[in-house]
Amino acid sequence: MHTTRTGVFLLAGVALAGTAALLLSPLAAQEAQETADARDAIIVSVSMSGDRAALTLSLPDGTERSFRLERGQLFIDEVMQAEYEPDGDLESAWRDLLRSPAVFSPEDLAVALREWKPPAGADEVAAGMLERALQGVGGGVPAANLGKQIGEEEVMVEGPSGDGVSIAPGLLSVGELSGQLERLHSSLERLGEDAASADKMLALVVHDSYHIPPDRIVKGNLALLDGELSLDGTVTGNVLVLDGTLHLMPNAVIEGNILQVGGDVEQHGSPRIDGELLSVVPLDPGSMAAVAVAPEIRSRIASRADIIKIKPNRPGFFGRIYRNFELSMEGLGTVLGWFIGLGVAGLGLVYFARPRLEVVADTARNNISRSFGLGLAGEVLFFPVSLILCVAVITWLLIPFFALAVVVALVGGYVAVAHATGEILAARRFRSELLDRLRRSNSYYYVLSGLALLLVPFALGAILHLFGGPLSFLRGLTWFAAFLLTWLAVTIGLGAVILSRGGTRTDYGNSYFSDFIPYMRGKRAKEDVA
Amino acid sequence: MNRAWTLVLGRSTGPSWLLAGLLLAPLLAVHAATLQAQEWSEFRSARQSHSITESFALEIVYGAGVLEIEPDAGELLYDVRMTYDSRKFKPVRRWDLTEGRARLKVGLTTAGDGGDWIEALSSGDVDDGDFDPELSFDLDDLRELDESSGTLHLRLGQRLPTDLKLTIGAAKSEIELGGVVLSRFQITTGASDTELSFSAPNPVRMAELVIRVGAAEIRTKGLGNARFEHFELKSGVGDVVLDFTGAWDGNATGVIRMGIGSLKLRLPADLGVWIKKSTFLTSFNAPGFRKVDDGYRSPNWAGAEHHLELQLDTALGAIDVELVP
Numbered sequence: 001m002h003t004t005r006t007g008v009f010l011l012a013g014v015a016l017a018g019t020a021a022l023l024l025s026p027l028a029a030q031e032a033q034e035t036a037d038a039r040d041a042i043i044v045s046v047s048m049s050g051d052r053a054a055l056t057l058s059l060p061d062g063t064e065r066s067f068r069l070e071r072g073q074l075f076i077d078e079v080m081q082a083e084y085e086p087d088g089d090l091e092s093a094w095r096d097l098l099r100s101p102a103v104f105s106p107e108d109l110a111v112a113l114r115e116w117k118p119p120a121g122a123d124e125v126a127a128g129m130l131e132r133a134l135q136g137v138g139g140g141v142p143a144a145n146l147g148k149q150i151g152e153e154e155v156m157v158e159g160p161s162g163d164g165v166s167i168a169p170g171l172l173s174v175g176e177l178s179g180q181l182e183r184l185h186s187s188l189e190r191l192g193e194d195a196a197s198a199d200k201m202l203a204l205v206v207h208d209s210y211h212i213p214p215d216r217i218v219k220g221n222l223a224l225l226d227g228e229l230s231l232d233g234t235v236t237g238n239v240l241v242l243d244g245t246l247h248l249m250p251n252a253v254i255e256g257n258i259l260q261v262g263g264d265v266e267q268h269g270s271p272r273i274d275g276e277l278l279s280v281v282p283l284d285p286g287s288m289a290a291v292a293v294a295p296e297i298r299s300r301i302a303s304r305a306d307i308i309k310i311k312p313n314r315p316g317f318f319g320r321i322y323r324n325f326e327l328s329m330e331g332l333g334t335v336l337g338w339f340i341g342l343g344v345a346g347l348g349l350v351y352f353a354r355p356r357l358e359v360v361a362d363t364a365r366n367n368i369s370r371s372f373g374l375g376l377a378g379e380v381l382f383f384p385v386s387l388i389l390c391v392a393v394i395t396w397l398l399i400p401f402f403a404l405a406v407v408v409a410l411v412g413g414y415v416a417v418a419h420a421t422g423e424i425l426a427a428r429r430f431r432s433e434l435l436d437r438l439r440r441s442n443s444y445y446y447v448l449s450g451l452a453l454l455l456v457p458f459a460l461g462a463i464l465h466l467f468g469g470p471l472s473f474l475r476g477l478t479w480f481a482a483f484l485l486t487w488l489a490v491t492i493g494l495g496a497v498i499l500s501r502g503g504t505r506t507d508y509g510n511s512y513f514s515d516f517i518p519y520m521r522g523k524r525a526k527e528d529v530a
Numbered sequence: 531m532n533r534a535w536t537l538v539l540g541r542s543t544g545p546s547w548l549l550a551g552l553l554l555a556p557l558l559a560v561h562a563a564t565l566q567a568q569e570w571s572e573f574r575s576a577r578q579s580h581s582i583t584e585s586f587a588l589e590i591v592y593g594a595g596v597l598e599i600e601p602d603a604g605e606l607l608y609d610v611r612m613t614y615d616s617r618k619f620k621p622v623r624r625w626d627l628t629e630g631r632a633r634l635k636v637g638l639t640t641a642g643d644g645g646d647w648i649e650a651l652s653s654g655d656v657d658d659g660d661f662d663p664e665l666s667f668d669l670d671d672l673r674e675l676d677e678s679s680g681t682l683h684l685r686l687g688q689r690l691p692t693d694l695k696l697t698i699g700a701a702k703s704e705i706e707l708g709g710v711v712l713s714r715f716q717i718t719t720g721a722s723d724t725e726l727s728f729s730a731p732n733p734v735r736m737a738e739l740v741i742r743v744g745a746a747e748i749r750t751k752g753l754g755n756a757r758f759e760h761f762e763l764k765s766g767v768g769d770v771v772l773d774f775t776g777a778w779d780g781n782a783t784g785v786i787r788m789g790i791g792s793l794k795l796r797l798p799a800d801l802g803v804w805i806k807k808s809t810f811l812t813s814f815n816a817p818g819f820r821k822v823d824d825g826y827r828s829p830n831w832a833g834a835e836h837h838l839e840l841q842l843d844t845a846l847g848a849i850d851v852e853l854v855p
Contacts, residue, residue: 260574270605276577280621283570283613390811 022412046098046111046174051086053095067133069094073485074126076133082126088124089433094130154204166204180207180225183240187261190280195259198238199223212253221256224263238275241265248273297377307471324468331462335455346415354443356503361423363451363508364496370508372488375413375495409502413493415447424451453488457482570680573621575636576609579689583630585713587693588686591637593619595680597703601710602685610636613680686710691734698722707753715756716740724748728755731777735759743768752776754798760784767791773855774798778836788844795840795851802834803827805843805851816851817818828853
């Protein structure tokens with residue numbers, strides 16, 4: 001539909017003018033020159049659409065000659081002469097002639113008509129008739145009379161619906177005109193469906209610098225293709241800006257909309273615009289900041305980069321892969337960060353308070369249910385205690401110490417559970433007695449291996465990001481399990497801290513696990529011997 | 531992310547570096563291509579106020595970026611310009627003109643497949659009951675930040691009574707509405723830094739001035755010039771400065787509900803102010819005010835020409851009240 005519409009717009013009549021005679025003979029040229037001054041201009045119209053290509057010559061004496069190829073039929077002077085193959089070589093050559101710059105020059109037109117040769121072997125009957133007819137016209141065109149309008153500012157041509165369209169200033173080749181109008185039409189689609197049809201009913205097309213005075217009324221739409229248009233008159237329709245600069249002068253009245261898809265619109269004084277000024281203009285990436293954003297805004301953008309960023313809308317296939325990888329790496333990095341942070345805290349506890357840490361770890365390991373229950377109670381009581389400390393003004397001094405104690409108990413308890421986990425892991429894992437002895441006697445190793453084990457579900461969840469949406473449910477389950485495990489560890493650790501009074505009471509540190517490890521050790525030793 | 535890479539690569543040996551480099555190269559190329567592919571466009575819609583005789587209702591929906599609003603003393607009804615990345619967003623505006631009453635909703639929405647860039651070029655295709663579909667911005671989209679966005683600049687005419695509604699996601703906003711004929715004003719902002727000022731009196735009494743703030747900072751100036759009958763502020767987390775100075779010519783009421791944050795009230799000394807407060811764990815500092823049964827009153831309450839009654843509901847934070855000569 002778009003192509004058809006554009007094709008219709010290829011209809012462009014051309015009024016020609018000439019000063020030099022180029023006739024078949026010097027005598028004919030002289031005769032034509034003599035009659036030129038007395039006659040009006042000859043109007044040459046070219047119109048092309050998808051199934052029609054026509055040339056019409058309005059001669060000064062009032063006669064009109066027309067040559068038309070339409071839907072497989074050749075018409076000369078509106079009389080069907082012969083048939084031809086649509087879209088074949090003959091039609092193609094005919095269209096090439098009508099598109100050529102020769103139609104704008106009387107000399108060239110005469111020569112072109114006279115010398116035009118249809119392609120050999122293509123629709124010989126129709127081609128022969130057309131060739132002979134054109135030679136006759138080409139020899140008789142009074143070229144000197146073509147073009148009284150050269151030098152005038154506007155040239156009336158035939159529009160798509162047969163209406164006159166003015167071209168200013170002066171002529172524009174059919175190819176360039178149709179190309180720019182097609183670009184205008186496709187660009188207007190950016191402004192919405194209604195705007196896409198705003199280039200109908202063009203009354204004036206401006207393609208270079210031009211001035212419309214205050215007393216001028218353009219009845220219909222006006223299109224600015226390029227150049228500087230100083231508009232001080234009235235436009236009853238829309239003004240379409242493809243390129244160039246539209247200067248709206250103080251007396252300008254636009255009864256429709258201004259639709260801008262390129263170029264600039266500048267207002268001088270107070271022109272009246274009854275409709276809307278609507279524009280969508282692509283910006284040069286390099287000049288975006290300079291053109292569209294004032295310096296102070298630009299600096300604000302830079303300074304507020306934290307809040308003026310937006311998530312990409314719809315990444316493509318590789319974009320999604322990259323994003324999944326990025327999310328996965330981000331998650332693994334976060335897990336690694338937690339491991340290092342908690343590891344440093346754990347190593348510090350081992351270094352500075354190893355006996356207490358081991359007591360808490362033993363308490364957690366040997367009294368899991370009791371530690372869990374006590375930890376849960378501690379968590380539940382946290383908020384009431386905090387509230388009491390806040391409300392009772394005299395206890396405000398205790399708030400920092402309370403908060404610090406809670407943090408230390410939570411972190412220490414979690415590290416102690418990690419210690420216990422590492423210890424159990426070591427007891428179940430190592431078969432080499434030497435390695436067993438070395439590692440199981442090393443609290444540093446217990447803490448780090450236990451932390452690694454407790455954080456493994458988080459790492460798995462991060463890795464599952466690699467598979468994107470299809471495994472999102474499994475990823476959710478993994479995250480849930482990871483948080484549940486962490487909460488259990490924190491709660492048990494907190495309970496163990498409370499139960500062992502911060503690692504000072506060893507009452508709860510002994511149970512069957514204490515015997516279990518030597519048992520395991522002995523069992524493995526026997527296995528190694530075997 | 532950077533920390534993670536540093537940690538990973540920092541522990542790598544030579545061959546690992548090479549491997550990491552080979553892995554990273556295509557990723558960096560993809561990322562660079564993504565950054566290069568931004569396509570900036572400028573959207574502009576402007577109208578003069580010739581054909582609008584009754585009123586104007588304007589709603590701006592803006593996700594993220596820099597927002598500026600200023601008054602225009604000319605023939606203008608409005609003039610809005612937006613710069614945006616056309617790969618991610620598309621401008622949307624809806625216009626309706628019925629019996630001299632104009633309505634416009636304009637903003638950016640995410641550029642999905644299909645839809646038009648701009649809809650409803652002409653009037654008459656907007657149903658009353660369906661004025662604002664599609665123009666919504668999910669604040670969740672703003673959580674994960676990636677690339678910078680653009681700007682929105684609005685010039686607003688001063689001729690017609692205007693209902694102005696602003697919905698802002700995350701933006702740096704400077705809003706100056708001095709002299710604009712505002713019959714109603716509402717601003718809803720998520721995580722923005724907003725400056726709102728009325729440098730000149732509103733020519734008409736404003737029925738309602740509503741500020742809704744999520745987690746944001748908002749500073750106001752000259753709220754007295756807004757000439758509101760009722761004021762409302764709802765704030766989740768953030769710091770708020772409410773400056774009620776300006777040309778008071780009537781009485782007004784206000785409700786302020788805040789979650790966590792600080793609130794600073796600047797009140798003109800010649801205005802009679804009655805603050806009723808219902809606060810929890812909030813400090814209240816109002817020098818010069820007198821404690822009465824159900825709140826605090828400015829010393830000139832009985833003799834003041836104009837009065838403002840404020841109801842404060844706050845949870846955690848601090849309230850400072852200052853009387854401005």
